[in-house]
Amino acid sequence: MSQYILINRIKVQNANAIAGFTWGFPAITHFLGFIHNVSRKLSVHKSYHDIHLDGVAVIAHKHHVHTYRTGGDYQFTQSRNPAYRYGEENKYKIGTPPVIEEGKMNMTVSLLIAYDGNLGNRTDEFFKWLENTLLLQRLAGGTILTIKSLTPEYIESDTDLRKLKRKLLPGFILKDRAEYLTAHYEQLKQQDEKVELLDAWLDFSALKQKARPKSDKITKYFNQLSKSADSDLENLLAAWQKHLDESYDQQAIPERLKIHFKSLNTDELSNENTQSVLKQWADYCKPIEKIDTDWEYIKKPEAGYLVPIMTGYKAISKVYKNSEIENTRDHETPVCFVESVHSVGEWLSTHRLSLEQSGRYEKFEDCFWRYSPYKENWYLCTQQPIKQEISNAVTLKSETNEFC
Numbered sequence: 001m002s003q004y005i006l007i008n009r010i011k012v013q014n015a016n017a018i019a020g021f022t023w024g025f026p027a028i029t030h031f032l033g034f035i036h037n038v039s040r041k042l043s044v045h046k047s048y049h050d051i052h053l054d055g056v057a058v059i060a061h062k063h064h065v066h067t068y069r070t071g072g073d074y075q076f077t078q079s080r081n082p083a084y085r086y087g088e089e090n091k092y093k094i095g096t097p098p099v100i101e102e103g104k105m106n107m108t109v110s111l112l113i114a115y116d117g118n119l120g121n122r123t124d125e126f127f128k129w130l131e132n133t134l135l136l137q138r139l140a141g142g143t144i145l146t147i148k149s150l151t152p153e154y155i156e157s158d159t160d161l162r163k164l165k166r167k168l169l170p171g172f173i174l175k176d177r178a179e180y181l182t183a184h185y186e187q188l189k190q191q192d193e194k195v196e197l198l199d200a201w202l203d204f205s206a207l208k209q210k211a212r213p214k215s216d217k218i219t220k221y222f223n224q225l226s227k228s229a230d231s232d233l234e235n236l237l238a239a240w241q242k243h244l245d246e247s248y249d250q251q252a253i254p255e256r257l258k259i260h261f262k263s264l265n266t267d268e269l270s271n272e273n274t275q276s277v278l279k280q281w282a283d284y285c286k287p288i289e290k291i292d293t294d295w296e297y298i299k300k301p302e303a304g305y306l307v308p309i310m311t312g313y314k315a316i317s318k319v320y321k322n323s324e325i326e327n328t329r330d331h332e333t334p335v336c337f338v339e340s341v342h343s344v345g346e347w348l349s350t351h352r353l354s355l356e357q358s359g360r361y362e363k364f365e366d367c368f369w370r371y372s373p374y375k376e377n378w379y380l381c382t383q384q385p386i387k388q389e390i391s392n393a394v395t396l397k398s399e400t401n402e403f404c
Contacts, residue, residue: 002365004153005053005113007134008167009061015142017065017076017105019310020340022205024065025107026140027310027340028174028369028381031058034139035113036371041133048126051117055368059171059350062108076103107142110168112153114368123152158355161364165350172347173367176383177306180204181344184301203301204344205308211293212248213284219244221277236260247298253285309345312372312380313338341380 019027039053066077081097119126127150135144155161185200219240226237239254246252261281264274283291300306317337322328325335354361372380 002155003115004155005115005130006149006151006153006164006167007111007113007147008151009146009148010109010111010134010139011145011147012107012109012139012142013145014066014104015107015140016103018103020342022308022310022342023076023103024307025060025063025105025309028058029310029312030140031056031111032369032371032381034137035111037137038130038133045129047122048129051115051119051126054114054116055370056114057112057367058174058369059110059112059168060107060174060347061110061171063105064107065103065105076101078102104142109139110171112164112168112368119152127152155355155364161353161355165353168350171350172305173350173353174309174369175346175348175362175367176309176311176343176369177302177304177346178311178343180302180306187301200301201308201342201344204306208298209295210247210298212296213287214280214292214294215244215284217277217280218284221274248296250285250287258285305347307345307347309343310340311343311382312341312378314341315377315379338379341378 016026016030017023019025035053035056042048042051042053067074068077069075078099078101080099083096131147131150134147134150137144153160153164155164181197181200181204184203185195185197188195188200222233222237222240225233236257239256243252243254243257261278264278287293315336315338319334319336322330322332322334328335348362348367352361353364353367355364357363357366366383369381369383372378372382372384
């Protein structure tokens with residue numbers, strides 16, 4: 001039997017919305033850090049030190065990033081703090097604090113935490129203590145306003161999981177898709193050995209558009225042909241529609257369509273409508289600079305609600321003694337300089353969770369984030385089995401502007 005703690009509908013105000021290169025949702029490190037803080041408090045509590053938190057699944061219900069738009073790019077809404085005084089006690093000066101850009105958001109999330117240990121008859125007292133503890137903490141730098149409920153969940157069967165999913169709907173769980181990035185990068189390398197991992201990552205994170213020459217007359221032409229009883233003409237329409245589903249590429253135009261237009265007889269060519277179609281077909285096959293086009297979004301390499309995410313840090317320096325670095329948070333913890341690690345994630349509707357992976361359903365146990373076993377210079381969060389090597393995450397070096 002698997003046992004979990006469901007922290008349902010945490011309402012957070014002014015959480016950090018910036019994660020490395022990305023913005024819109026806090027990094028997964030915030031949520032694991034939040035749970036790690038609770039774990040440390042449990043370990044020193046005389047009544048609950050035998051309870052060990054193992055991993056956390058993140059489910060998003062609502063989010064509102066503090067931004068505005070005046071016609072161009074989105075900008076973060078900034079707050080101006082009140083004036084403050086500084087200087088000697090008898091010679092105060094009024095100073096206006098500078099505006100430092102911050103990305104903030106309000107969100108409602110649920111956290112499902114796996115744990116080991118037997119609560120027994122301590123359940124009610126434990127959840128009262130846990131709620132009070134959580135309300136005193138910050139989540140992703142934001143203030144926790146309310147928590148709808150805290151409940152123990154025991155998953156033994158599909159029925160138990162179905163009841164849990166009902167509590168979480170409507171909601172989307174964050175799934176690690178680093179394997180998509182790895183596969184896409186390998187595919188790009190086969191086409192161009194000089195391609196960088198950054199290019200593969202941008203294919204998932206950037207919104208790209210490409211121009212397609214106007215083809216409305218061609219589509220109308222094939223639709224009319226398909227109304228005949230000739231199966232070959234119906235196949236032409238199917239080939240054309242399949243071509244339209246893909247990003248425009250001159251080299252990818254089906255050869256059978258080219259053969260069809262070349263084989264038109266004299267009577268068909270003399271038709272005014274057909275001539276108009278042929279002209280558009282010629283422009284479509286060999287576009288020139290001054291033609292009408294439709295702009296289309298380029299599909300991402302994989303299907304799904306895919307987003308760029310930050311999954312940890314990569315060291316860019318050795319570990320220093322605390323006394324060697326000034327202005328640290330405390331006087332004991334060693335210090336290391338790091339860069340953000342980026343990967344790809346997917347927001348998956350919670351109704352697509354199952355005890356076993358099959359078809360479009362994802363395995364429930366594979367949705368929990370944990371700290372990866374320490375690997376020199378890498379500090380990662382992962383959903384992969386602990387024994388599996390972590391090789392799919394990537395980082396960007398500021399010195400070389402390359403992933404490593």
